Amino acid sequence: MTRYLGKETTRVDGIAKVTGKAKYTAEFQVPHVAYGFIVLSTIAKGRITTIDTREAEQAAGVVRVITHLNAGKLGKAPAADAPAQWAWPLQSDRVFFNGQPIALVIAETYEQARHASRLVKVAYQAEAHSTDLQTVLAQAKPDAKPVPARGNPVAAMQQAAVKVNSEYHIPIEHHNPIEPHAAIAFWEGEQLTIFDKTQNVYGVQQHLSEGLGVPAENIRVVSPFVGGAFGSSLKPNYYPSLTAMAARELKRPVKVVFTRAQMFTGHGYRPHTIQKVALGADAQGKLQSIIHEAFHNTSSFEPFSDATTSFLRQVYACPNLDAPLKIAATDLPTPTWMRAPGAVSGMFALESAMDELSYALKIDPLDLRLINYAEVDPESGKPFSSKALRECYRMGAEKFGWRQRNPEPRSMRDGKLLVGWGMATSVWGAFQQSASARITYHADGTANVASATSDIGPGTYTVMTMIAAEFLGLHLDQVKFELGDTRQPRAPAQGGSWTTSSVGSAVQGAALTITARLLDMANKDAGSPLQGVAAADVEMLDGRLRVKNDSSRSIDIAELMKRTGTTEITETFDSKPSPERAKFASLAHGAQFVEVKVDPDLGTIKVTRVLEITACGKILNPLASHSQEIGGVVWGIGMALEEATEVDHRYGRMMTASLQHYHVPVNADIHSIETIFVEEDDTVVNPLGVKGMGELGMVGIPAAIANAVFHATGKRVRDLPITPEKLL
Numbered sequence: 001m002t003r004y005l006g007k008e009t010t011r012v013d014g015i016a017k018v019t020g021k022a023k024y025t026a027e028f029q030v031p032h033v034a035y036g037f038i039v040l041s042t043i044a045k046g047r048i049t050t051i052d053t054r055e056a057e058q059a060a061g062v063v064r065v066i067t068h069l070n071a072g073k074l075g076k077a078p079a080a081d082a083p084a085q086w087a088w089p090l091q092s093d094r095v096f097f098n099g100q101p102i103a104l105v106i107a108e109t110y111e112q113a114r115h116a117s118r119l120v121k122v123a124y125q126a127e128a129h130s131t132d133l134q135t136v137l138a139q140a141k142p143d144a145k146p147v148p149a150r151g152n153p154v155a156a157m158q159q160a161a162v163k164v165n166s167e168y169h170i171p172i173e174h175h176n177p178i179e180p181h182a183a184i185a186f187w188e189g190e191q192l193t194i195f196d197k198t199q200n201v202y203g204v205q206q207h208l209s210e211g212l213g214v215p216a217e218n219i220r221v222v223s224p225f226v227g228g229a230f231g232s233s234l235k236p237n238y239y240p241s242l243t244a245m246a247a248r249e250l251k252r253p254v255k256v257v258f259t260r261a262q263m264f265t266g267h268g269y270r271p272h273t274i275q276k277v278a279l280g281a282d283a284q285g286k287l288q289s290i291i292h293e294a295f296h297n298t299s300s301f302e303p304f305s306d307a308t309t310s311f312l313r314q315v316y317a318c319p320n321l322d323a324p325l326k327i328a329a330t331d332l333p334t335p336t337w338m339r340a341p342g343a344v345s346g347m348f349a350l351e352s353a354m355d356e357l358s359y360a361l362k363i364d365p366l367d368l369r370l371i372n373y374a375e376v377d378p379e380s381g382k383p384f385s386s387k388a389l390r391e392c393y394r395m396g397a398e399k400f401g402w403r404q405r406n407p408e409p410r411s412m413r414d415g416k417l418l419v420g421w422g423m424a425t426s427v428w429g430a431f432q433q434s435a436s437a438r439i440t441y442h443a444d445g446t447a448n449v450a451s452a453t454s455d456i457g458p459g460t461y462t463v464m465t466m467i468a469a470e471f472l473g474l475h476l477d478q479v480k481f482e483l484g485d486t487r488q489p490r491a492p493a494q495g496g497s498w499t500t501s502s503v504g505s506a507v508q509g510a511a512l513t514i515t516a517r518l519l520d521m522a523n524k525d526a527g528s529p530l531q532g533v534a535a536a537d538v539e540m541l542d543g544r545l546r547v548k549n550d551s552s553r554s555i556d557i558a559e560l561m562k563r564t565g566t567t568e569i570t571e572t573f574d575s576k577p578s579p580e581r582a583k584f585a586s587l588a589h590g591a592q593f594v595e596v597k598v599d600p601d602l603g604t605i606k607v608t609r610v611l612e613i614t615a616c617g618k619i620l621n622p623l624a625s626h627s628q629e630i631g632g633v634v635w636g637i638g639m640a641l642e643e644a645t646e647v648d649h650r651y652g653r654m655m656t657a658s659l660q661h662y663h664v665p666v667n668a669d670i671h672s673i674e675t676i677f678v679e680e681d682d683t684v685v686n687p688l689g690v691k692g693m694g695e696l697g698m699v700g701i702p703a704a705i706a707n708a709v710f711h712a713t714g715k716r717v718r719d720l721p722i723t724p725e726k727l728l
């Protein structure tokens, strides 16, 4: 019986968020806190020769200026012959990127610290740098985990009747969550408490344990609310260790908050990505070969793989495919995962190329996808645990009116505006990670539920409360779910769209364990009406433990607990992926249909209509789930038309480090967006039957828009963003 799952549920934390009760990292009040302001390098590569902090130290309110000359030690000292490393802040005079932290000015107030930061004088010995992926492409090295080709793509390409071959560019893009990254650290003896904006409290704990040389159990990381992160807080970043080190040096609480500009070098970014895609098909449109080479940058001191070509191998039934990823070092900060990492980049190129192939073949773009529909996973040959993509295509085409499309570019108009229709496929994973959750069920019919996950915005507080209420048979307001604290049971980072599958399975497991315990307790009494009933056949509902679908056989839980002298029952459940999953391929899919209107004189593009149909297992909270997909579409519009981090390669510096210069969509850019789910009944992926759905929403959107722009204008733009001048 469903009580909450599948029903639209408003956010349980919504009122706390809009009334200011929800505390974000920088809002925690810690007595006697000092404020740190970070000073960043202004060269991209070289050495600090002198750093003069005297004037800053004399400034009003300044407590200390920490540089590499007086910083507390972080991490292990590298071996003398090791290559230059930048893992921990303020540990050497080396500069590895423009915008690297080189000092922390700490003062009684934020304003005093910021003022004094301007008084720090630095001299450098600069070295030649390279920050442009184009110029280092030849030095790119294969991804650490290369995937071999399938079939014989080169020979098959030679024999293909129809071919396309194009190159696609995606610039560096930055996450710009509303909440800036921040930490507040304080020590009580050997115990560190740190409030940190993070998607992964246990990851930060481990990182700080290594950096500070303190046992993990002495470190408490707290992060109850996150104002957006999108991958920018998956890795620990440099500022938590900097803040904790400063607090240890000063023997005083320290707070550090990034400025908006510091976020452009302080938390990673979507890497600059270049893709060379060749598709070969027979005259009927059947793909014969895909050769999809991707290149992206990393930093000089740290590897990073965006796995650009991973998911795209599994999209089309093509026997011959090679999709190598090569990565080149640049003198920039290290990239990181950013919303739908890899997938949205790889699918922009593949789905643009599929559109180009459809024109070369004179086959409708949707028909071309259907001709090459993968009935089984083309990479492993395994069956899909579920795949309703065909229904997504069918429903999307019908609702959008796709079959009325005149395939000829520039053939459709609205007054003087050129109208274009484009489509693309989306794909994401159905991941599940190990996770733990703890439930305490009280005799008064309330429950406390905890797991150290995060809620960066998708509605994790709400869906976990729903799952617990569903299986404990309680009302939502009888359940209190807490997250974001290393005192809670271990959970994975919130990322990869795996939280509901991973943590949700643990919450469900803990609730079912409590149900089984209550049954045991009840059946110690020979007269129990539940004698002989298996745990799987009972459920909790409205304070009673009862045989499923048989309310005549039930007992009152409060009475049972009272009779047995039990005030509360606590169970912790560790969930992990079922081995059954290995027999199948599990993916989430979607189809996107887009209308654009282009002003032929100005080159301006409006995305007037988006229809996105996704198939991602069961939808537990349709309200929050539609929000996720709409948000994905909005981000896809940003990626297609607006977002780019420009680098001035003369200085190796990110130039667009503000929301004035880094454009993201605003309300005026957004018109009609409709998202629809085709639910799948997948009993393999996890007990809840849910797949990744958050990141899925943006995959395919940039390609669908670029394809619509081609249909409108006859211009194929292969480098994002599609800004007006590229159409003139």
Ligand code: MOS
Pocket (backbone or CB within 6 Å): 199, 229, 230, 231, 232, 234, 337, 338, 339, 340, 341, 494, 495, 496, 497
């Ligand atoms: Mo998302 S890039 O997995 O936070």
